[in-house]
Amino acid sequence: MDDTSSVRFADSYAVPATREDLWEALTNPDRIREWHLCNVEKFEATEGGEIEFSASGQTVIKGRVTRVEPGELLEHTFRFTAHSEEPETIVTFTIEGHSTCSRLTLVHSGFPAVNVTFRDVVACWPLLICGLQESLRQRHYSKRNRPAA
Numbered sequence: 001m002d003d004t005s006s007v008r009f010a011d012s013y014a015v016p017a018t019r020e021d022l023w024e025a026l027t028n029p030d031r032i033r034e035w036h037l038c039n040v041e042k043f044e045a046t047e048g049g050e051i052e053f054s055a056s057g058q059t060v061i062k063g064r065v066t067r068v069e070p071g072e073l074l075e076h077t078f079r080f081t082a083h084s085e086e087p088e089t090i091v092t093f094t095i096e097g098h099s100t101c102s103r104l105t106l107v108h109s110g111f112p113a114v115n116v117t118f119r120d121v122v123a124c125w126p127l128l129i130c131g132l133q134e135s136l137r138q139r140h141y142s143k144r145n146r147p148a149a
Contacts, residue, residue, distance in 0.1 A: 022095055
């Protein structure tokens with residue numbers, strides 16, 4: 001998808017996890033269920049793979065993975081099924097890893113203008129990333145506090 005629009009959501013977050021653990025939390029359906037507000041029905045983290053989330057038994061988000069650089073970048077299309085008249089947009093996660101803390105940059109682009117989808121994602125992404133950070137924080141501290149074998 002060619003992104004010529006200047007309307008986008010972009011932010012960068014410190015995440016208490018290694019690059020590998022953050023990648024796993026973003027691409028493994030079982031791990032996504034720990035922090036996402038919707039139910040993960042399908043998440044195929046390979047180029048061309050399908051993405052589908054549901055709520056109350058109805059599909060609410062659909063997309064297709066367009067680019068994968070394991071441990072570094074994940075990009076996929078995004079469409080709220082309730083706003084099917086609006087164009088697909090693009091979600092890009094970029095990871096910069098360090099030993100115990102990583103930086104996650106999220107860019108949600110391709111909006112032709114401020115529309116319903118844009119307003120919804122601006123409200124939802126900070127909540128989702130907060131859930132992701134908390135999930136990773138809990139995993140980190142549970143590993144640190146585990147008794148030695």
